[in-house]
Amino acid sequence: MLLSPTQAAAALRCAAEDGFALLAVNADSPAAITDCLEAARQHDAPIIVETSLWQLTGHSFGAGDPELGLARYLVNLAVLASAPRYADVPVLFHTDHIKGPITLPLLQAALRGLPTGVTAATLSPSTISLDSSQLSEADNIQTLLALCQEAHRTGRPLTLEMEAGVDDGITPLEVAERLLTGVESVSPGYLALWAPGVGTQHGLGDPGTFSESAVRSHQQLATRLCGRPIGIALHGSSGLPPARLQAAVAAGVTKVNWSSESLLLRSTAAQEFYQVRSTELVKTHPDWKATAMDNGVQAYVSARYLPKVSERLRLLGSVGQGARIRPILPRA
Numbered sequence: 001m002l003l004s005p006t007q008a009a010a011a012l013r014c015a016a017e018d019g020f021a022l023l024a025v026n027a028d029s030p031a032a033i034t035d036c037l038e039a040a041r042q043h044d045a046p047i048i049v050e051t052s053l054w055q056l057t058g059h060s061f062g063a064g065d066p067e068l069g070l071a072r073y074l075v076n077l078a079v080l081a082s083a084p085r086y087a088d089v090p091v092l093f094h095t096d097h098i099k100g101p102i103t104l105p106l107l108q109a110a111l112r113g114l115p116t117g118v119t120a121a122t123l124s125p126s127t128i129s130l131d132s133s134q135l136s137e138a139d140n141i142q143t144l145l146a147l148c149q150e151a152h153r154t155g156r157p158l159t160l161e162m163e164a165g166v167d168d169g170i171t172p173l174e175v176a177e178r179l180l181t182g183v184e185s186v187s188p189g190y191l192a193l194w195a196p197g198v199g200t201q202h203g204l205g206d207p208g209t210f211s212e213s214a215v216r217s218h219q220q221l222a223t224r225l226c227g228r229p230i231g232i233a234l235h236g237s238s239g240l241p242p243a244r245l246q247a248a249v250a251a252g253v254t255k256v257n258w259s260s261e262s263l264l265l266r267s268t269a270a271q272e273f274y275q276v277r278s279t280e281l282v283k284t285h286p287d288w289k290a291t292a293m294d295n296g297v298q299a300y301v302s303a304r305y306l307p308k309v310s311e312r313l314r315l316l317g318s319v320g321q322g323a324r325i326r327p328i329l330p331r332a
Contacts, residue, residue: 001090002081005157007329008092008126011046012159012192014325015254016229020317024048024094024233025309026259029060030076031298032266037086038302039309045318046090046325048127048255049077052097066106070095071114074123090325092126094161096257099131104143108150111158127192129161129233137175140164141182148187161255163195166235170214171196173221180225193233193255194222198248200236204260207239212251219252231255238262245315256316265308266301273300 003011015022027033027049040047051073056062062069074093081091098107107130113122128147132140144162151158164171164179176196184191196218199209215232222230231254237245238261245256273296274281280291290296313319 001087001329002078002123003090003092003126003329005124005126005159007090009159009192010328010331011090011092011325012127012231012254013229014328015046015321016223016231016252018321018324019249020321021231021234021249021254021256022046022048022092023309023312023316023318024050024092024096024255024257025262026050026052026055026096026257028055028058028263028266031294031301032262032305033077034080035302035305036309037080037089037091039306039313040089040091040322041086042306043310043313043319044088044322045313046092046321047313047318048092048094050094050096050257052259053099053102053131054097066102067109067114070106070110071116071123074114074125075116075118078123088322088326090322090329094127095125095129097131098129099134103130104146107147111147111150111156112154113156124156127159127161129163129193129195132163133165133167137179137182140179144183144190145186148183148190151190152187158190159192160190161193161195161233162191163233163235164197166195166197167201168197169209170199170211171218173217176218176221177225180222184226188226191222191226191230194218194230195233195235198232198234200234200240202236202260204238204264207236207241207244210240210244210248212244212247215248215251215253233257242315249316256312258312262305262308265305269301269304270297272304273297 025036056066056069061072198214199211219232233255234253235257237256280287
């Protein structure tokens with residue numbers, strides 16, 4: 001089931017209150033999306049599927065057109081999430097790393113509902129964030145407020161993640177207070193996640209500066225300022241060892257972004273497939289067609305990737321949490 005923004009807020013609040021985190025996979029292809037939902041189904045876990053601008057403009061989705069890419073991504077995910085096989089899986093769709101001049105018009109269009117091309121149906125993300133790395137504090141606040149104003153104007157639900165300079169070390173609490181208050185004091189109720197810098201880095205870098213105490217301080221501050229449970233969104237989780245990931249969840253992380261390691265796992269498995277099966281990729285081999293078809297490499301990748309996703313779900317305490325979330329969704 002693809003959650004609405006209101007349902008997503010309820011699921012995230014459940015995670016904050018019960019002390020687990022949702023895995024947020026930056027899924028780079030339709031096959032990766034399928035694998036994420038399959039792992040979640042096997043473990044009765046909620047899952048977040050998120051996308052960045054480079055996926056939306058990539059060949060698998062928009063082929064250079066980000067709005068088309070977002071609509072196509074949403075349709076793909078919605079069809080899967082509503083299929084009987086995955087109908088019990090709480091699935092959130094999140095916009096991640098949207099930046100540049102396209103940011104506000106693209107996210108406003110997504111908030112209003114993107115046309116699917118199938119009858120009059122439209123689809124919207126469950127949760128929305130933007131890449132603030134190139135924005136001043138004032139621009140960060142004003143962009144989110146513009147989304148809140150659009151939600152108010154159109155009567156559409158909206159659930160937001162706000163981020164600070166994630167790669168800039170540990171975000172000072174006074175910066176966090178300015179940013180969070182700048183949105184919450186003007187448009188209360190829309191924020192559900194706060195993504196400060198806590199010492200991690202995007203990519204596969206050194207996790208040595210990660211601070212669980214920074215996570216705890218920011219989670220407590222955000223919750224106090226907003227007057228409701230606000231979980232921490234952890235960016236740059238790929239380099240963290242299991243024990244530190246679990247410590248992050250215990251300190252208040254409720255969303256764990258996973259991109260670089262996920263991409264590395266899938267690309268390494270694909271490379272291995274073509275190396276191991278190279279002798280079959282000649283036209284005289286009886287199995288060349290089955291090997292050359294997309295299902296050949298994707299099935300091979302999936303068999304190696306799914307156990308890693310499953311391991312991540314267990315580390316974050318997500319296993320079995322679908323049963324905890326489903327009953328609260330009709331009331332959301």
